[in-house]
Amino acid sequence: MxxxxxxxxxxxxxxxxxxxxxxxxxxxxxxxxxxxxxxxxxxxxxxxxxxxxxxxxxxxxxxxxxxxxxxxxxxxxxxxxxxxxxxxxxxxxxxxxxxxxxxxxxxxxxxxxxxxxxxxxxxxxxxxxxxxxxxxxxxxxxxxxxxxxxxxxxxxxxxxxxxxxxxxxxxxxxxxxxxxxxxxxxxxxxxxxxxxxxxxxxxxxxxxxxxxxxxxxxxxxxxxxxxxxxxxxxxxxxxxxxxxxxxxxxxxxxxxxxxxxxxxxxxxxxxxxxxxxxxxxHGLQPITEKVVKKRPEPVAVREAGQKPEISLPGILKERRSVIVELDPPRKLDTSLFFEGAKALKEAGADAITLADNSLASPRICNTSLSSLAKAQTGVQPIVHLACRDRNIIGLQSHLMGLHTLGLHDILAITGDPAKVGDFPGASSVYDVTSIELIKMIKQFNEGVSLSGKDLGQKTQFTVGAAFNPNVKSLERAVQRAEKKIESGADYFISQPVYSEEKLMEFHDAVKGLPVPFYVGIMPLTSSRNADFLHYEVPGIKLTDQIRERMATFKDDPVSAAREGLQISKSLIDAASELFNGIYLITPFMRFELTAELTQYAYEIDRQQTRRIQNV
CATH class of the missing domain: 3.20.20.330 (Homocysteine-binding-like domain)
Known part of the structure; x- marks a missing residue:
């Protein structure tokens, strides 16, 4: 039949x-x-x-x-x-x-x-x-x-x-x-x-x-x-x-x-x-009529009571902005971290970013430190959120916790695989990619969880995304960035750049994208530090000229740090002509270096403004 x-x-x-x-x-x-x-x-x-x-x-x-x-x-x-x-x-x-x-x-x-x-x-x-x-x-x-x-x-x-x-x-x-x-x-x-x-x-x-x-x-x-x-x-x-x-x-x-x-x-x-x-x-006929229960009208989702203090994408459209990465410590003593957060706030940093167990090595929870730093120093934290350590359940729970703590700025990243860290046998979760995580966060901003459940409130997260300008194919990197933008990325933070040529290439590749960029700059502290970054850290490459400059002071740590600062300042000079956002990465808790560079970046901006006014 x-x-x-x-x-x-x-x-x-x-x-x-x-x-x-x-x-x-x-x-x-x-x-x-x-x-x-x-x-x-x-x-x-x-x-x-x-x-x-x-x-x-x-x-x-x-x-x-x-x-x-x-x-x-x-x-x-x-x-x-x-x-x-x-x-x-x-x-x-x-x-x-x-x-x-x-x-x-x-x-x-x-x-x-x-x-x-x-x-x-x-x-x-x-x-x-x-x-x-x-x-x-x-x-x-x-x-x-x-x-x-x-x-x-x-x-x-x-x-x-x-x-x-x-x-x-x-x-x-x-x-x-x-x-x-x-x-x-x-x-x-x-x-x-x-x-x-x-x-x-x-x-x-x-x-x-x-x-x-x-x-x-x-x-x-x-x-x-x-x-x-x-x-x-x-x-x-x-x-x-x-x-x-x-x-x-x-x-x-x-x-x-x-x-x-x-x-x-x-x-x-x-x-x-x-x-x-x-x-x-067996033998029963199907029914042809039924009483249908009417679905309850959805309850209006309330806006969050606590809103972000500042909008980093908004700032970048208007003026120079400097944010600084200050990693959570590997040990339980947090005194130096909070001293650094205070110094960076006083230097004028718009926000500090806190990595999420960078290089797959365990550190103090960045959410805990973000909440305390905000309360104790008034600094605005950007919380890195990696896909490596949490499954979908954990990520959603984490987002709900960040919202509850009033931490509204997130950098969504894939995260370094576990095998590169202290516990190479540990599992890397990766239930989602960074692109999918961005989508999830933006869905929370609509008051809806990943399963479609009503959250009762709309979150107000601003989502940053990572960009690596040091890859062989910038075209492919831009294509991936476009997918992140489609998913809801509000701005980008880049890996550190170590040459003016790369800055120009970077700018030309992304200038057509509709969201702003923070350019990564990390001061070098020694010749060994330069070689380690170049050869062993994924996503970072230094020019031969930079490594040669640092090698000149391989036996003089004070002069090496000073040279690293000069290299960073010259990069800030070049970056300031191309981008409004500067992202400084603090090496080895040497926050005095990034505090000085923060002040320098703003001074450069003031000098540029005066030159324009005098024309």
């Missing part, structure tokens, strides 16, 4: 999880690779679901796309893995069960730097592989990003007339990550040509049913639901799902009451869960 014809007057039972079931058996690899290496295992799971009562099964192809297979070095096997998966499912469906070609979402729950064009290319390849094998329909599942799902649905609809099931995944009841109400999203997918629309993954039966209570029965499509078994627990180094089949049996009629026509399972579900659905709904 056909899948859509059956759904007109039947509730069809779909299968359950594949990946988590394989994982529970002890498999921990690329599950799609098993289509070729262990086909009998995949086919036996299909058969188990069919025996449990499934009328619809899906191919083991959730991650069988170019982008996800790259993680395992299998990106050249897209066709083989998808083709094998369809053949296995069809072989199992010997009694006329429907086989859906599964394509999973690529963008996850966090912000993504993957472009839509990259996703389109990967999607099309997998789509054609599945269609060539003659699937009975397509299952687009676990899409947290509505833009991505709408994009791939349009492509799929333009290429085939087979039924398409489009399923959204939510982290919060009733709303997507971008705060789109679920009913609105369902209607949009129906308008784009989805034959079945619904939800899968993340939510268990309880919260999925609560979400479905806000969903109207579509006029031209059917509703589907694939709930998770439960939230996973972590026992003896493995994830476990503990939701039992009896619970699924008790929720089956509730799904029917919400108008569901296609009911299956997602993470943690087994043939026992599917059998529970099948037995409870």
């Amino acid at each position: 056909g899948l859509l014809k059956d759904l007109e007057d039947k509730i069809l039972i779909a299968d359950g999880a594949m990946g988590t079931l394989l994982y529970s058996y002890g498999t921990d690899c690329c599950f799609e690779q098993l289509n070729l290496t262990h086909p009998e295992q995949i086919q036996s799971i299909h058969q188990a679901y069919i025996q449990a009562g499934a009328h619809v099964i899906q191919t083991n192809t959730y991650s069988a796309n170019y982008i996800k297979l790259q993680r395992y070095g299998l990106e050249e096997q897209v066709k083989d893995l998808n083709s094998a998966a369809v053949k296995l499912a069809k072989k199992a469906a010997a009694n006329g069960e429907y086989v859906l070609g599964t394509i999973g979402g690529i963008r996850g729950t966090g912000p993504s730097s993957l472009s839509i064009e990259e996703i389109k290319r990967s999607f099309r390849e997998q789509l054609y592989c599945l269609l060539l094998e003659g699937v009975d329909g397509l299952l687009l599942e676990t899409f947290y990003d509505l833009e991505e799902l709408e994009t791939v649905l349009e492509i799929a609809r333009s290429q085939t007339s087979v039924p398409i099931i489009s399923q959204i995944s939510l982290q919060e009841v009733g709303v997507l990550n971008d705060r789109t109400p679920i009913n609105t999203a369902i209607r949009r997918l129906e308008d784009l040509g989805a034959d079945v629309v619904g939800l899968n993954c993340r939510l268990g039966p309880f919260h999925m049913i609560k979400t479905l209570e806000e969903v109207e029965i579509p006029k031209h499509a059917f509703l589907s639901a694939y709930p998770n078994a439960s939230l996973p627990s972590y026992v003896d180094g493995k994830f476990q799902y503990e939701g039992d089949a009896e619970y699924f049996k008790n929720s089956a009629l509730l799904f029917r009451e919400q108008g569901i026509r296609l009911l299956g399972g997602c993470c943690g579900t087994t043939p026992a869960h599917i059998e529970a659905f099948s037995k409870e709904l």
